[in-house]
Every structure is written in structure tokens, then in C-alpha cells.
Amino acid sequence: MMMDSILTPNQVEVSILAFAGARDLLLQQHSRVNESxxxxxxxxxxxxxxxxxxxxxxxxxxxxxxxxxxxxxxxxEQTIAIALNLKYLSLNESVEINSGDTIALIPPISGG
Known part of the structure; x- marks a missing residue:
């Protein structure tokens, strides 16, 4: 479902994917609160x-x-890596995001 909002020239609509612990924390919030x-x-x-x-x-x-x-x-937060469209970002690099891009929040994953 698309949002019914108007984007300003410096705003873009993106998809956020969260993994491992980040995903667990976000899903807890979204299951408790129906955000508007x-x-x-x-x-x-x-x-x-x-x-x-x-x-x-x-x-x-x-x-x-x-x-x-x-x-x-x-x-x-300090353990989360950021990826933009499947490319890991260095924390010091500038970021240009386009509508439709995907941002991933990737904390360390343990296991074996």
C-alpha cells in the first residue's frame, strides 16, 4: 500500500530491512503500536x-x-552496519538516497 503523502523535493520513500536483533526490536514495536x-x-x-x-x-x-x-x-546502535541497495556503507561516507532504495540495518549475527 502506498502512502498518501506528498514528498518534498528532498524527501524519498525507501524500504527499511532490519535483521537479527534490530528486526526483533522493530517488530516488537510494530506489533504493539499501530502507528499512523x-x-x-x-x-x-x-x-x-x-x-x-x-x-x-x-x-x-x-x-x-x-x-x-x-x-x-x-x-x-553502535553495532549496526548500514547497507544501501546491498552495498555496505562506511560510516564516514556521504549518502544519497533515491525513492525505491532499500536500506538494511544489520547488527552482528552470531551462531554457527
């Missing part, structure tokens, strides 16, 4: 979100997602 904000999740754990299109650093994007948008991710 600018994010929507589907049964596969994907969340559609409107974001600004340009970030000075991937670090800033991660900080926004983990501290502002989803504060329940703060305890694992």
Missing part, C-alpha cells in the same frame, strides 16, 4: 519510510534511525 506516522510495515518485516534524500555521513543516517525514529534500537 510516515512508516508502514508489511508481513515480511519490511518497513516503508520517508527520509531526507541526502545525509552528510552514513553515521548520521544510522543515528537518526536508531535515536530519533526508533529509539528502541539505541542499545545496539
Amino acid at each position: 506516522s510516515n512508516d508502514q510495515s508489511n508481513n515480511g518485516g519490511e518497513i516503508r519510510l520517508t527520509l531526507q534524500s541526502s545525509w552528510p555521513r552514513a553515521y548520521d543516517l544510522r543515528k537518526f534511525l536508531c535515536q530519533i525514529k526508533w529509539p528502541q534500537l539505541q542499545p545496539i
